[in-house]
Amino acid sequence: MKQKVILTHDNEVLFEGNPLNLPFKEASIKEKSIELFDDEDPCMIHQSHIAREFVQTLMATFKEHEVNELNLSDFKDTLDFINVPNDTLIKLKR
Amino acid sequence: MIYLDYAATTPISSEAKTALMNTLDEYPGNPSSIHTLGIAAKKKYNSTKKSVARLLGTTHKNLIFTGSGSEASNTIIKGVYAHNKSKTIVTSTIEHAATAESVEYIRSQGGSVKLCAVDSEGFIDLKALETLLNTHDVSLLTLIHSNNEIGTVQEIEKISALTKKTNTLLHLDMVQSVPHMKVPLDHSAIDFASFSAHKFYGPRGTGILYFKNKTLFQSLIHGGHQEFKKRAGTENLANIVATEVALRETIEGLETKERTIQDLGNYFLSSLNETGLDYRLNGPSYHSNARLHNIINIGFKDIQRGQLAFELDQTGICVSQGSACHEDSIKVSHVLKAIVVSEDFIHGSLRFSFSHNESTKDIDYVVKTLERIIDCEL
Numbered sequence: 001m002k003q004k005v006i007l008t009h010d011n012e013v014l015f016e017g018n019p020l021n022l023p024f025k026e027a028s029i030k031e032k033s034i035e036l037f038d039d040e041d042p043c044m045i046h047q048s049h050i051a052r053e054f055v056q057t058l059m060a061t062f063k064e065h066e067v068n069e070l071n072l073s074d075f076k077d078t079l080d081f082i083n084v085p086n087d088t089l090i091k092l093k094r
Numbered sequence: 095m096i097y098l099d100y101a102a103t104t105p106i107s108s109e110a111k112t113a114l115m116n117t118l119d120e121y122p123g124n125p126s127s128i129h130t131l132g133i134a135a136k137k138k139y140n141s142t143k144k145s146v147a148r149l150l151g152t153t154h155k156n157l158i159f160t161g162s163g164s165e166a167s168n169t170i171i172k173g174v175y176a177h178n179k180s181k182t183i184v185t186s187t188i189e190h191a192a193t194a195e196s197v198e199y200i201r202s203q204g205g206s207v208k209l210c211a212v213d214s215e216g217f218i219d220l221k222a223l224e225t226l227l228n229t230h231d232v233s234l235l236t237l238i239h240s241n242n243e244i245g246t247v248q249e250i251e252k253i254s255a256l257t258k259k260t261n262t263l264l265h266l267d268m269v270q271s272v273p274h275m276k277v278p279l280d281h282s283a284i285d286f287a288s289f290s291a292h293k294f295y296g297p298r299g300t301g302i303l304y305f306k307n308k309t310l311f312q313s314l315i316h317g318g319h320q321e322f323k324k325r326a327g328t329e330n331l332a333n334i335v336a337t338e339v340a341l342r343e344t345i346e347g348l349e350t351k352e353r354t355i356q357d358l359g360n361y362f363l364s365s366l367n368e369t370g371l372d373y374r375l376n377g378p379s380y381h382s383n384a385r386l387h388n389i390i391n392i393g394f395k396d397i398q399r400g401q402l403a404f405e406l407d408q409t410g411i412c413v414s415q416g417s418a419c420h421e422d423s424i425k426v427s428h429v430l431k432a433i434v435v436s437e438d439f440i441h442g443s444l445r446f447s448f449s450h451n452e453s454t455k456d457i458d459y460v461v462k463t464l465e466r467i468i469d470c471e472l
Contacts, residue, residue, distance in 0.1 A: 002471065020401065044424050045400075045415075052404040 003059070006091040007084055014084050019055045020048075028054070028081035054081050058090070068092045096411045096456050101242055101270060101389050101447035107295040107340050114297055114336035125329050126320065139329055142338045146302065149341050150289075151279045158303050158321035159334050163269040163290030164192035165314070166303035167236070169325065170265045170286045171196040173311030174234045175205055181233035182206040184226050187432035188216055188246070189238050190267055192288075194428070197236070206230070214433050215378040216246030218253060227260040234263045239287075240270040243416050243429040243445055244377030245389035247271070254283030263310060269293055273344055274352055274386050279304055286311070291333070296340030300333040351450040356387040361454050362446070363390070365461040371468055372396075374439050376430060390446045391416070393430075393439030394468060400424070403444055405467045411460055414445040 005022065007015040015022060032050045033042040042050065061075055062068065072079055073087045082088075097105075106114070117138070123131025125139045140154070147154040160166045171193060175183060185197050187209050197207045208226050211219045218237065226232070235257055240247045250266070257264045265286035268277050273294040279287060289302040305311065308322055318326035363380055366373060372395035378385040394402065403415045416427045430440050446460075 048400055048424065049404065052401065056408070 002094055004093045005058075006093060007082075007088050008091070009085050009088045014088060019058060020051050022051075022055070022058075023083040024051060024054055024081050025083045032081070058082075059092075062092050096452070096460060098446045098448060098452070098460070099412050099414050100273075100449045101293075101445065102414055103292050103298065104273070104295045104449065106292075106297055106336065107343055109343060110296055110336040110340040113339045114332045117332040117335040121331055125331060126318070135331055139331055139334065142331075142335050146334075146338050146341060149338070149345055150277060150302070150304065152304060156304055156306060158305075158325050159329065159337075160301035160303050160325055161299055161330075163267070163288045163293070163301040164190075166288035166290075166301040167192040167265070167267050168196050169303055169314045170288070170305070170311055171234065171236055172200065172314055174263060174265075174286075175200045175203075176312040177310060178233050179205060180231070182208055182230040184208045184210055184223070184230070184232050184235045184262075186210050186212055186218055186237055188212050188241055188243075188429040189236075190242055190269070193236055193238065193267060208232075212246075212432055215382075216241050216244050216429070216433050217378075217384070218248055220252055220256070223253065224256050227256055227262055232260065232262045234265060236265040237267065238270075239266040239268045240274070240386050241377070241389075241429065242270050243389070243427055244391045244433065245270075245386035246377050247275075247384045247386060249384065250278060250281060250283070254281065258283055270386060270389070272341070274348075274355075274388060276345070276348065291337040291340060294340055294344040296337040297333045300330060300337045302337070352387065354450040355448055358448050358450075358452055358454070358457060359387045359390055362448075362457045362461065365457060366392070366464070369461060369465045371465060374435070376433065376435055376439075376443055388448045390448070391430075392444055392446065393435055394442035394444070394464075395438050397442030397468060399442050399444050402442065402464075402467060405471055406460075406463065409463050409467075411463060414447065416443065416445050 003019060004017060005019045006013060029047060029050050030040055032053060033039050033046060037046055058079060061078060069089060069091045071087060071089055121135040121138050123135040125132060125136040143154045143157060147157050183197055183200060185193055201207045208230060210223045210226055213219060237248055254264060263285040264283055266284055268287045269290045271277055272289055285306045287304040291300040292298040308324060313324045315326045320326055320329055359380060374393045376391040376393055399415050403413055406413055426440055430443055
């Protein structure tokens, strides 16, 4: 992907890179797998598909609010699948 | 929705579906039962099998129905091995998993298996094959006739000249061949062949196994006298009847449908050329007659195929990533590795597989979408 994301918390960079490599919560992956495939133990291909679904949700959130930076605590309901502290800043970079 | 994954499966034709549903209603008996309903089912089964055999250019005495094309291939590979465990089985490096994993199983049981290399277009290295057949005591050569990922169609004449010379049995996985060509089952050198109904607009769950001589392989499934005692289990009559209908429909007007597919493929590739996207066609030249024209495997430079396929899916275009799960990783296609697709293209390779039903308008949408996604998103 052309986009990169940078996650910072308390001025510390937690993640920088391809959003597909973001740390996702195992519980969220399992929940999404059950929703999409009715499978609580997804294979790698299904896990990577789920990661793409999560990234799509993240990108849609940036687009919807027409911002390049957001605070995770403001989008806890929609972006809860990212495994970082609650008030992490997420910055979108091309 | 634009479905470009016909090599994975085809939708059942409406006539085949009707035949399936009607058979469920009209033939409730078990073909093995000796009463009115059983006898009616047996007669329907026999007449249907004769028709399938005629359509494939053989006789009903040389066919059995299986649960899938994979089961047909498993039956032959494991059945020939069980018949003579001391001999070697030879296959290629670009086989479907049904063959690749069957020979791996045989290897795990202590059997001897040798792999024959292919060239950069996926054609069997005939010199290497000749050496393998001459230097080992080979019982069976099992090959994919039309490759499911890159469309390469092997040269039966040249291969069978070698198997004849060495008295080697030849099994061809013809699962992808049937929808696109008249299969040469009357060829004297083909000993076994596998087919799958859902690749030619028939139902899932039905395969066909052709054999020249039923004494040369052992049964995989025991427990009944069905299918010459080569595949026990009550016959799936409704699926078999639907398979016959789909096969007949497929063969009718085959050449016209193939011309349409080839025109669409040419249009797709020339449209891609106009975009300036950096891509390569994996497999034989599209103008070659030794290829399936419905399968177009494209490698896009420096692109991740999974993301591209995902983005295409979001826009209503279904294509195949050609990936398989391997323990904790996603493996790059062994076929693309075998034909030595370079690193910068192999990870961006997708399989587009067409039917005769797409339009140039569909192709325009696909190409424009590809261009937009690759230029803007990836």
